[in-house]
């Protein structure tokens with residue numbers, strides 16, 4: 001099965017190459033898209049082999065490490081002066097895609113109407129190839145480097161990064177020696193009418209994943225007792241659902257909304273500029289959550305009820321049931337205080353609240369040479385573009401590095417139209433070919449400028 005798929009890919013790749021001339025970068029992206037690294041299971045070592053062959057051909061030394069069979073990571077370092085090193089990071093894995101809901105095979109790189117289609121064309125193999133091209137150009141360049149530059153491609157980001165970036169930090173700390181700066185996914189360019197604005201992500205809400213476990217006497221479904229584990233759990237979840245956390249504007253979010261206001265519909269811009277007042281209005285809060293859920297998530301701690309585990313049989317009242325909550329807390333939220341707030345909503349001694357996962361609090365400063373270089377390069381290639389410092393509601397691998405004190409920025413030099421944004425983790429994922437080529441140029445110039453004299 002795998003062999004056959006590979007053969008087909010090669011055939012299409014060669015056939016397509018005859019129909020138009022393409023850059024090395026686009027060819028490499030096409031090849032990378034066709035390497036099946038769908039997670040689960042990941043199989044990132046296939047991507048490692050693909051990138052290793054490119055490094056071999058270019059004469060660049062690299063290292064690889066598997067965190068588990070098939071879960072590969074690869075990195076290479078160009079030595080320079082003793083300024084803090086720059087790490088260019090992307091993840092090799094991609095999320096699954098269903099052939100039936102796509103116009104073409106998600107694991108084939110198909111160019112149509114000026115766009116390249118395939119799983120990973122936005123998230124995040126295109127950024128990976130932009131970084132790779134910049135790295136190879138720097139390797140070839142005669143310019144004198146005043147800092148090291150590290151290229152790294154990791155496994156498992158789409159499932160939390162514990163077999164990728166998280167594993168590398170624990171097991172191969174040498175790969176991060178002297179690293180002071182990181183560029184990763186998490187920010188990109190958007191259009192608002194005629195205007196273009198780029199986001200540079202500097203902080204994230206922190207996942208605080210919790211499990212509620214309710215216990216009580218088991219019994220037969222035909223004879224309900226006055227209490228039961230399922231009823232206890234439902235009451236507790238209802239209490240949580242009915243008492244949302246108070247909105248609170250952190251300095252980073254206030255600043256983000258101020259910068260974002262000119263690029264939003266008039267209906268929202270005034271509210272964003274006066275967000276401290278706006279949150280006092282319950283009607284605003286309701287419509288904000290309904291129509292702008294991604295922005296609304298930034299103004300309060302939130303919990304989504306996701307997993308529910310109960311009886312396996314309809315007539316058995318189970319002695320133990322559980323629910324998992326995907327809570328996301330504001331970057332500066334005290335985690336203990338938040339846990340107490342959850343426990344007081346649960347308010348039942350037969351329910352325990354267990355911690356599944358909590359990330360640390362960290363935010364990257366905008367007051368350094370890399371952030372300024374990102375602003376400069378953006379405005380050079382997209383004159384008049386807005387540049388917005390953003391806080392993300394979700395998370396990427398950047399949190400691992402912010403925890404180490406590395407100034408980390410989510411930034412991809414590409415402007416993505418609204419209709420293509422939904423293709424990330426969705427159907428017909430695609431990037432404009434011109435957008436990609438321009439991104440390669442931008443990344444190359446950025447890295448050269450930041451890392452050489």
Ligand SMILES: [Zn+2]
Nearest residue numbers: 123124157185
């Ligand atoms: Zn991603």
